[in-house]
Amino acid sequence: MKYLYAFIIFSFLSAYNFSSAQNVAPTPPMGWNSYNCYGSAVHEDEVKANADYMAQNLKQYNWQYVVVDFLWSYDNPPGSNIGNPFQKRLDDGSYIPWLTMDKWGRLSPQPNKFPSAFGGKGFGPLAAYVHSLGLKFGIHVMRGIPRQAVWAKSPIKGANGITADMVADTNSKCPWMNHMYGLDMNKPGAQEYLNSILELYAGWGVDFIKVDDLSRPYSEREVAGYKKAIDNCGRPIVLSLSPGATPVKEEAHLIQNANMWRMADDFWDNWKEIIGMMNYAEQWQGKGGNGHWPDCDMIQIGKLSKRGPVGQERFSRFTEDEEYTHMTFWSIFRSPLMLGGNLPENRPFELQLFNNSEVIAVNQQGEDPRELYKKDGNVVWYSHVQGRKDIYVAMFNLNEQASDVAVSFAALGLKGKVSVRDLWKKQDIGTFKQAYHQQVNKHGAALFKLSVK
Template sequence: MALTPPMGWNSYNCYGSAVHEDEVKANADYVAQNLKQYGWQYIVVDFLWDFDNPPGSNIGNPFQKRLEDGSYIPWLAMDQFGRLTPNVNKFPSAFGGNGFKPLADYVHSLGLRFGIHVMRGIPRQAVWAKSPIKGTNGITADMVADTNSKCPWMNHMYGLDMTRPGAQEYLNSILNLYASWGVDFIKVDDLSRPYSTAEVEGYRKAIDQCGRAIVFSTSPGATPVDKADNLKRNANMWRMADDFWDEWKAVLQMFNYGQQWEGIGGPGHWPDCDMIQIGKLSKRGPVGQERYSRLTLDEEYSHMTFWTIFRSPLILGGNLPENREQELKLFTNDEVLAVNQHGTDPRQLYKNDNAMVWYSHVPNSKAIYVALFNLDEQQEALSVDFASLGLKGKVAVRDLWEKRDVGTFKKGYKKVINRHGATLLKLTLLN
């Protein structure tokens, strides 16, 4: 799975917990009509699809309240086996026990793939209800929960004690349910900070036994770099950092995270810079007022260029039907997207206070992709020295964002780049 970095859309940055079925379909339609031909394919419903958000509500991270009898309100949509199901007020097609299958079928009918966000562990309300675990003989939710393992920012779940009989069976049961719905992608939250090794491995086993190919994404970060080997064996993508938002300082910080993880990504396993903060954000939360990205256009190019050269998964976070021409242009450059999907072994060449250069290799070729970033507060002329990349002789330079051949050069290439801007080049040795 995920032999190249996954590309798609996620509902979180524009709708928080409050996305509704018609909005998911509208974004899927947009991808099918405008982006699918460029490789974009995943449509992912982010968190709290089991929670009731009335139309127009703005709830970000709702908590449950525990009553005197130990039960919880609001009660999350859940089946008899302690498995959360879509709230039918937000996802009407789930009515009658259909789950996400009708919505997944709709996404699949467009030639796209369907994904969901889930929280690590088992619902606290299932523990209170002593829900039976499917596939076991008499084991109930309270017998497998680790009640000391709690998410610090949402009180819906307990962790699983993977040493207990029935814990793996619970994960198997939810993945079997997701597979029956037609899920192609799961983003499992609260796995990486702290890193929950046993549960990461448990989700991997559950996916492997469910009979469906499902991409496994872990969240959030910062994921410990020393867990890279475990991640490469078990996950397809993992978050390098906490939630990324539309601020230049966050882009700069992501450059640092990228350097920490360089050389680790590859087919089937990708360090993840988080969603792309371009387009209409925060329509109903979760951070700030409804807006188009606060990044300048030059900063958006730097944002897209780094995610591309680093080979991060490309998951769009804005509400796509509200895209303007500038967003569409950033998402539909086939030469740029080829760098993300096919460039090999991305590395940082150098970085200082004013500039940064990354490069990767064009497969089956001596050509090299190079990204130049102006980190300064003013326009600067940035250069790349060909010898530093092992290129000796005449080199043809192509500007990938502009889709034009710049010319032939011998020692290096220099370009004036706007404040906080970037350029992406292809350098081809001619002799």
Template sequence: MVNKSLLRLACIAFFAAVIIGRTSAQQIAATPPMGWNSYNCYGSAVHEDEVKANARYLAKYLKPYGWQYVVVDFLWSYDNPPGSNIGNPFQKNLQDGSFIPWLTMDKWGRLLPQPTKFPSAFGGKGFKPLGDYVHSLGLKFGIHVMRGIPRQAVWAKSPVLGTKGITADMIADTTSKCDWMNHMYGLDMSKPGAQKYLNSILDLYASWGVDFIKVDDISRPYHTAEIEGYHKAIVHTKRPIVLSISPGETPLKDGDHVKKYANQWRMADDFWDNWKELLHMFNYARNWQGMGGPGHWPDCDMLQIGKLSKRGPVGPERYSKFTDNELLTHMTFWCIYRSPLMMGGNMPENRPYDLKLLSNNEVLAVNQTGQNPKELYHNDESMVWYSQVPGSKDIYAAVFNLKNEDSDVSLNLLALGLKGKVTVRDLWAKKNMGSYENTYQQKINKHGAALFRLSAINR
């Protein structure tokens, strides 16, 4: 006879484990992730030695400030021809129905890193050696993946690991295709084996030591079932892996869902070093204000700082086209808004000013600790955002000059709830500016910004 008390306890334990598993996936990324991503400087053509060089730079210069992720972006399974820039494998059917070019893939339909670009992956080792190297520096390792399952796996009818008799063609949704990358099909998550396939690839990534995955072609249009599938697969691994989804614009109507199942999500399409795009980003961020918090962050996209587009993907090789003032605005807004901070430039080529932007501990504290960022006001000439300093009544305030000329910009202290005398500290300069009542005013360069900590005296 079944002991009802033991059965009841077993059920409680089971559901508690499920709840804890779900919760733990959201407990990671308690603060906005900070790191480097290869896309903006190398496109699809990054090589292992370049990833390692950026990892070493991050460990030496930025790890003390909280930077930790090293992320290999897209098409790591594709063999870029020598000297090529960004690659987009055009998969077409041969006479027998097979695909060219053939991406590096195991017998279970799971893509593997191409050994000509990642020599340590030779012999089926995957990204584990590179992940181990990144971890040896005290950092965390991440990869980019495309939503779904490789078309070549569907053609080959690759078996799905962990199932009996289920093959890739039985779980693919061949009507679900990315409109700018043609080597994957979507997954029909209602089909038996679809979740098992996602579990199998996340198990593989976990065995490589992956700490962060950026899943592309999933948030615009918004693929609800597949997003839940990746989340479940991460929980299944029992490894704390950050789930980042892209590209934007993620639909606002799905805000509650994305907060539950992803750790960060793109608000806009790819962001580049253009002042008009920066102005547009303010609008996207305004729409999403109030939605960020521990474990779930609206993402302004990568930092366009330093050396960009060494091998594509957009424009010629260059240092960021942003002026120094615009770079200051760029970094200041990402910090006050609490966006994830993913450096896009090739860091070994950083200029002194680039490093200065990335290594101000007082500024980075705004990104990592500021609470409830909000816009105070905006118009065509200026903008102010603010957040709360945890454990105090102090305020972080970011002031932006949007005009095409240097201008005095005023900060209304009363509107921020600060009465009487207020101490103003300039966080970029790490300098106290004095005490003021009611209003603080400062000249700010064209397209520039300032970031302050405001402390009421005797409050």
């Protein structure tokens, strides 16, 4: 009988883990990330201000994640720019500046930037504040284990007698920041270290982790290690992998282990990068779905680079037409939507790009986005409306002058009269036979829902 009970318990837990995995990111995650406007130098009050804005203006449209990016354990004095993220190694092998770290070699928020973390509280108080607004809380982390933990031979929680120096792969290094070593996942204690940090994050109330330096080159064992740690931490947590380009050949492993992954390197407010992102998306079409999403990177609209990391403080360099293209493509492709600008500085135009429920529905409810054609600088993508025969269609003009962009109904499998609704304008345009075409501004876009009458 005891074996029967054990089997029932095992089956229940297995079903729970599977169900939990399916319930994480069933649609592309939507939220805000601090990196594009604050770099490594975001402070707690600024995170709260962005969370407040989201709760007041965007939550009802399904924007929900508030993510603290990049070096939250690193000290940036108030008003500083991104600075040099490298640590200096001293003669005795220690490091300055010393990252905020507990006795188990786990990084914690720097209290000068996050005062509520003082006294070992970590991100718990800030996460609780975000949750009190009806939102979810996320953090950025670097792959691996801190080098200063390796120097200090910090014990690993849950791995009796094993210390950080015994699990680090000192040949596995991030090329642009010297804070971490990779983990040798073949060594006893490596998985326990990941388990310990996810236990810590779950205790803080973290709902989302963006793991950096993991996709290029693709660290298969470490990706699986983070997924295993999440599955055993007792809290549903979205796993986002960064940066790209993530290899397309890793599709099966990604779908099994990650919720979103970057298709390309960091995206910024440069028109050529939108064209580049469309090219990356061609490689990934048909591969996104419930719980796993190819990621076009953050949305470069609004006030950017207030303290670095790229260029001077500015509103996005995209024209209004380019911003429509930016939002339209991210929506039709079903990329995660992570706003990169400082939300409290949004002007009416930025807000109207983010609060159009009909456009957001394309991102959250469209099915199987595909490129229909690309010809002479005109591009058309489409996806299916869930549970209906309707089709979402996005037109793009990549040319340097206005262009007439057309879509054939037969190419989409539509027959008879077709009604066309402009989703950006929230207006019905009319009923058409065979095809619909429209003049689109240079670098511009249009987004429609087609319905058979």
